[in-house]
Amino acid sequence: MKIFVNEIEREVEKDISVFKIKDIFNKCSDVVVLNGFPIKKDEILKENDRVTLIEKGKKPSMNELESLMIARHTPKVYEKLKVGKIAILGLGGLGSNIAISLARIGVGKLILVDYDVVEPSNLNRQQYFIDDIGKYKTEAMKEHLDKINPFIDVEIHNSYITKENINFLHEVDIIIEAFDDPNCKAEISNFVLLHMREKYLIASSGMAGYYDSNIIVTKKIREKFYICGDFVHEAKEGEGLMAPRVAICANHMANLASKILIDYI
Structure with a gap:
């Protein structure tokens, strides 16, 4: 029967077990992932099962790395994410968190747009470091994404976006404001x-603020248009933006984008 071992198709005998596959292909593997879930007990494999064998503490070759990075994905979603194209307009608290989440799951192309530079007050909620201060956000974020996932295409536009200069948006599937x-x-x-x-x-x-996490929701406003947030607490004097709630909202947006790529496109 056909199975996949570290994303490579293999022909194996029926009724073979996961640990037998481990013995055949990689005796040194410390982590065994079956169909997106790490297992401790042996199981009999079925047709088209996916087994990933990982040796802890060892940096794999670039040829192996991508298949190991997606080991915890739900089976059959990576192929859809890999061909996805998303534009993120703004790389502040929302955009920087969204970009990192989408890079980690392997969305194939990210177009990042921002005109600003990193400054100290950004560090309370945005995904930058002290060493990034003074850099353009687009360039700093691209550096971070290249370290997280070198297998995706990251395009940057270091500009103030208006309706007159957004022709590049025609190539994407999803636009995140x-x-x-x-x-x-x-x-x-x-x-x-x-x-x-x-x-x-x-x-x-x-x-904004530190209100209840659970009032942040995702709402479908109309066909192909969604808004995420609590719809009440906008940033204002005396009510600032803080990392926990901003990241919650950002990941509502990133998770919705993932669902759209996987289920609707």
Whole structure:
């Protein structure tokens, strides 16, 4: 029968067990993952099962690395993520967290857009480091994503985006609006909804403070348009943006983008 060992198709005898496969292909493996879940007890394999064998503490070759990185994925989703194309407009608290989550799951192409540089007050919620201060956010984030997942295509636009300079959005499947400025949010969102109706648009509203995590939700506003947040607590004087709630909202957006790529496109 056919199974996959570290994402390579193999022909094996029927009723063979996972640990027997481990003995045949990699006696040194410390972690055995079956169909996205690490196992401790032996199991009999079925047709098209996926087994990943990982040796702890050993850095694999680049040829092996990608297959090991996706070992914990649900089977058959990686192929859909790999061909996905997403634009992230704004690389602040939302956008930087979204970019890292989408890179980790292996979305094939990310287009990152921002005009600003990293400054100290960003570090309370954005995915940058002290050494990034003074760098353009696009360039700093690309450096981080290349270290996280070198198998994806990261394109950067270091510019202030307006409806006049967004032709590159026509190539993506999903547009994620992650701006701080409400005027930018409104301008770009309205343009996409009017002139790019074939695109999925994910926006946000309300993630400030340290309010209850569970009031942050994902809502479908209309066909292909979603908003994530609590819809109440916008940033304002006396109510700032903080890492925990911003990251919760960001990952609502990233998770929705994943679902769209896997289930709807």
